Amino acid sequence: MDATIVTEANWVDTFLARLRDIRRYSPHTIDAYGRDLAEFCAFFEQQQLRDWSSVTPQHVRQFSAEQHRGGLNGRSLQRRLSALRAFFQFLLLESRVASNPVKGVRAPKAAKVLPKTLTIELATKLVAIPTDDWIGCRDRAILELFYSSGLRLSELSRLNVGDIDMKDASVRVVGKGNKHRVVPVGRFALHALERWLTSERPQRVASPTEAVFVTREGRRLKPRAIQVRLRHWAIKQGLGVHVHPHMLRHSFASHLLESSGDLRAVQELLGHADIATTQVYTHLDFQHLAQVYDKAHPRARKRK
Numbered sequence: 001m002d003a004t005i006v007t008e009a010n011w012v013d014t015f016l017a018r019l020r021d022i023r024r025y026s027p028h029t030i031d032a033y034g035r036d037l038a039e040f041c042a043f044f045e046q047q048q049l050r051d052w053s054s055v056t057p058q059h060v061r062q063f064s065a066e067q068h069r070g071g072l073n074g075r076s077l078q079r080r081l082s083a084l085r086a087f088f089q090f091l092l093l094e095s096r097v098a099s100n101p102v103k104g105v106r107a108p109k110a111a112k113v114l115p116k117t118l119t120i121e122l123a124t125k126l127v128a129i130p131t132d133d134w135i136g137c138r139d140r141a142i143l144e145l146f147y148s149s150g151l152r153l154s155e156l157s158r159l160n161v162g163d164i165d166m167k168d169a170s171v172r173v174v175g176k177g178n179k180h181r182v183v184p185v186g187r188f189a190l191h192a193l194e195r196w197l198t199s200e201r202p203q204r205v206a207s208p209t210e211a212v213f214v215t216r217e218g219r220r221l222k223p224r225a226i227q228v229r230l231r232h233w234a235i236k237q238g239l240g241v242h243v244h245p246h247m248l249r250h251s252f253a254s255h256l257l258e259s260s261g262d263l264r265a266v267q268e269l270l271g272h273a274d275i276a277t278t279q280v281y282t283h284l285d286f287q288h289l290a291q292v293y294d295k296a297h298p299r300a301r302k303r304k
Contacts, residue, residue: 008044008051012037015090024178026154036083039067052088053097060084060105068108077107115250115280118243123147123251126237127188134200138221139229141192142213145171146230146245148189150252150270152176153245157223160210166194175271183269253278 016034019025025033043063049055060081067077085102092100118126127143130136145156155173163172169190172182185193197212204218211220227244234243249270257266267278 009041011052011091011094011096012041012087015087018090024174026176028154029176032079033083033086036080037087039080040084051096052091055088055097055101057101057103057105060102064105064107074108081105081107116241116247117251117254118239118241118247120255122239122241123248123255126234126239126243126248129233129237131192131195134204137192137196137200138213139233141189141196142226142229143233143248144189144192145185146248147252148186149183150249150256151183152249152271153223153226156245157213157221157226159212161197161212162210164193164197164212166190173271177273179271179273181268181271 016030020030088100088102091097127147129140131140151173155175169185170182171185174180204214206218213221215221230243253266253270263278267275272278
């Protein structure tokens with residue numbers, strides 16, 4: 001790799017550092033951006049381009065076409081182009097390019113994949129775990145809070161004791177893009193949290209820490225450990241499906257929308273910047289209604 005390529009690649013490192021240190025993006029998002037930009041850097045080198053200002057919309061379309069032919073689906077390609085668009089916008093602000101060559105380039109439309117959710121019965125069964133010991137008490141609070149408030153995994157893991165307002169029945173979280181929001185906490189989650197915070201957590205915290213959910217040693221519980229606990233309880237409770245934190249978030253949104261029909265309120269509670277992101281749950285709601293219709297309407301029933 002010649003010196004020019006190395007110099008241009010340094011701008012990628014600077015961009016990723018900006019996302020981490022200033023924009024406060026999650027490590028998972030930064031890793032994804034890094035992988036996407038590494039693919040384009042390989043293309044950049046293959047095309048023997050001089051610097052980032054040499055990249056044209058035609059180059060981006062060629063890159064997109066090659067990635068698509070290589071088996072990248074529409075959804076992944078959209079994400080890859082989104083990373084590129086953000087990177088070139090950064091270069092534009094740094095006066096390294098005269099325009100953003102990714103602007104206007106669109107990926108093939110991805111087939112809509114509806115998020116998987118639990119039924120109300122299964123969600124209720126999942127959270128109703130035994131609390132005979134401190135781990136069960138902690139995990140019950142985690143499960144109840146996930147389902148009660150629709151938190152992201154990173155949001156729940158980063159929670160501090162001061163973020164929870166028991167009197168107001170709410171929790172303050174830091175979401176994507178370092179955006180703060182306050183969401184309500186249901187009575188079952190409140191009860192589970194109160195028991196964990198007053199009875200069990202104080203016995204686990206040896207060193208000063210503000211973390212709500214801690215390990216046996218009193219350290220903040222990491223996202224990976226929370227995922228493992230959810231998988232453990234899904235099996236233990238006999239759900240028969242793979243459960244992950246985002247499935248509880250999806251279930252929260254779907255069940256709330258099904259009951260209220262208030263898309264804007266669900267958008268605010270989830271912390272979605274764009275209501276189009278929330279609209280996927282209207283498809284889930286319609287899917288449920290369609291199933292009810294097929295089973296109940298005399299002219300809709302399928303013949304055996």
